[in-house]
Amino acid sequence: MSGRVNSLVGVARTRSLAPTGVVLVAGVLIVVIYGQQYTGSVFVLAACYAIVTAGMAVQIGFSQQIAFSQSVFMGVGAYGVAMLNTHFNMSVLVATPIVMVGAAIAALVLGSVVTRASGLALAVATLMLPLIAVGYVSNTGFLGGPVGAPLTGQLWPSSSTTTSLVGGGVVTVAFLAIVVFVCSRILTSDIGLELFVLGVDERTAAAMGVRTPRRKLELFVLGCVFAALGGAAYAGTQQFVPETLIDPTAELALLIMLFIGGRRSVVGAVVGALVIQYLQGASNWVSVNILVVEGLLLTVVLLVDPEGLAGIAHTVTGWLRARYGDRLQRRREPAVAPEEVSALEPIVLKVEPPIAGRGFSANGAGPEAPLLECRSVSKEYGGLSVLDDVSLVLPDRGLFGLCGPNGAGKSTLLNVIGGSVPPSRGQVLLDGDDITRTPPHERFYLGISRTFQAVHLIKGRTVLDNVAVACLASHKSSILTRIGRSRLDQAREQAAETLKDLGMRHMQDREVSSLTLENQRLVELARALAPRPRLLLLDEPASGLSEQQRYRLADLLHAIGELTCVLLVEHDLDLVAQVSQRIFVLSSGRLVFDGGPDDFRASPVVNSLLVGL
């Protein structure tokens, strides 16, 4: 599972060029050789669908933004081309880019509304689109109603049937190759890593600086534009737009293609489209009973591997490589010893020399000026007051403890500072600037970094990639600009350096869920540290750790406190008193204690509240 997902986001440029090349060469050959036969015409139809499913692999499979908008935008592309062709006598090849621009604008408008929703809300809201569209089209005579809309033009107009068939097929294959290239590049670039995190957990993504609203909108537009392109190719090659192209069944058919092929794989999505299209014509019995066949096939494929045919192919090639490739490789380089197998051993924290001075930016105003200030922050949920008039000031260096009984509002305060929870009243200031309304991903770039109470690592990815997520710094770029130049390698380098500083280099290639809890917590710490934050928010980093592990963590925290400002939420009072220079205690949302570790140990308030004396 893990290795498979990792291999989808490769490093090498060839991973996007190879599938594109295969699609282009094989596609053109099939069209030229079989263009006038049944095989060729099915192939061209499948290629139209593959253009759509390749975009879905990025949007739905990989980034897990489940929006049911593809069949509608396929309809936008197809009907758009048909209308421009019949009413304005425009050639299909000219109409296609015009329709795509129109689709992009429509998707941008629609997307800016619907992508505010996440998860299931997004799915249900967009599920209405095919329902609305089919109701509209079947009652609109202009579009041909239930009958459909015929075209007079062709994708490749020619008086000779052969030329127009082959030409149309080649153009469709070229469209498909472009789409495959763009999609593969997105998945193998730094944005691919961002999108993967976005798909797993939107909140973590935002805390790691991923600009989630923008990425979601971009994904939606991408899916819609490719769907429109597929629709345009469909109209141009089939010369007819049936009403069934946009109804909910069409959307389901597209989903079947995607999931049989492999939801996270661009090539898989293309293969899925081919398999379904060829199945329909495989035999008379199959085409009559296609529903049974599709239902069985989907069930069996998903049972064998939830990643579809792409996943199965990956397992098989992995097995072949293990079986035969190993032998070949060993013959070639016999001396290579297996790399450090001792990964399960407890790590040695190598914090000296500390991570010092490499970007932890100093506060320009001098050590006296506050870095962070909370002014009378209050938070209520319904009538329930969780934070009540909390004010605190943190300078730019040092470690500060935040204690309190369960439900005192510690995590809420951390969330308010991190930006994932807006306060009901009060202000949060960083360097004297009001950031109360600043979204979490922007706060990340202002230098606020955090860990979570429960470990929020990205399963299925290596330690290195988990840390690299925080080093991408791609908030200013769009998905498309990243196709040209990926920063993934630089981000991984920076991540590797942080891991080296923390003495964790030996585990960088391991998948995170195979690590011990201690190491998972350390990876999370490394991820929060890697961008060299000015303010580090740690939510119970020691929970679940043994005493010995806590000692090591304390040493590490101490070293980090020398470099930057840390706000540490923790239940272990000894640990807090040992590492903090100042401690805040919350009780029922109010700040009841604020002082040094010695006062903290002696304070009757603290003792009665936290120790039970």
Next chain:
Amino acid sequence: MKFGNLLIAGLVTGSIYAVFAVCVSVWYRVSNILNLAVGDFAMVGALGVDYVYRVKGLPLPVAIITTLAVVGVFAYAYDRVVLRLAQDGPRPMEGIVVTFFFTFALSFFIDGVAKMLFGTDVHAAPALWNGQALTWASLHFERAGLLVLGCAIIIGGAFWLYIRYTLGGKALEACGENVIGARIAGIDTRRYRWLIFVATAVIAAIFGIVESPITGYTYLSGATISLTGFLAAAYGGFRKPGRALLAGLFIGVLEALLGGYVSAEYGDTVLYAILAALVLAWPRGLGFESAVSG
């Protein structure tokens, strides 16, 4: 009295949506799987009874019992084979593949088999309560509609009482909240999964039998029913059968009123637009926040 009659029609369709929504959300609560094949079980109920009764010429009670038995056994077998392979192995699958796609494939499969067996024409189970529509003042009550409404109230109420007041209902709630926790507490989550799956399949089939004289079914009708049930369940927050019931009624009434007052052709279009707007305006209130992840 146009409004009154529209309201009655709306309540009848709404109660159909409501029952399917309850079936979807109760099972989702146990298994964290959305049953997208629930409408297909209804379709099999209606067309199955029609097939055994009209085509094979067996008595109506025999037809009903046979059909329900076939649906129940099939649902049980499906759970034992497919869902067990998917979920009860050493590495249970999770995420959208399980949440949507196994039942989605099941829906295709059932439709395909129904096409083989029952053909492509519109059929319906025979009406269970024959006679003229009942009239009171200027309101018309179709008998089949009243039957549907009555069944909806009984089934919805029974589920509500079961979850609210019995230990079994509490255990059922626990299954979906936290599978491991429920197992530690001694609740057999797998047993609840097949039990509720079979129960909702049979209920859906009963509803198909009762309702089909009103609309008539083809082998493809199941998808539409599942869709409306899914939508109503969604507006009930997927885990709350009571709210799913209300949402179903609300959608039915809204649909009838839009069809009657706004536009017969574009009524549904407006309905779906309103529903989409509701999700976007109020996702938290409708309970979408915690529903499905990854």
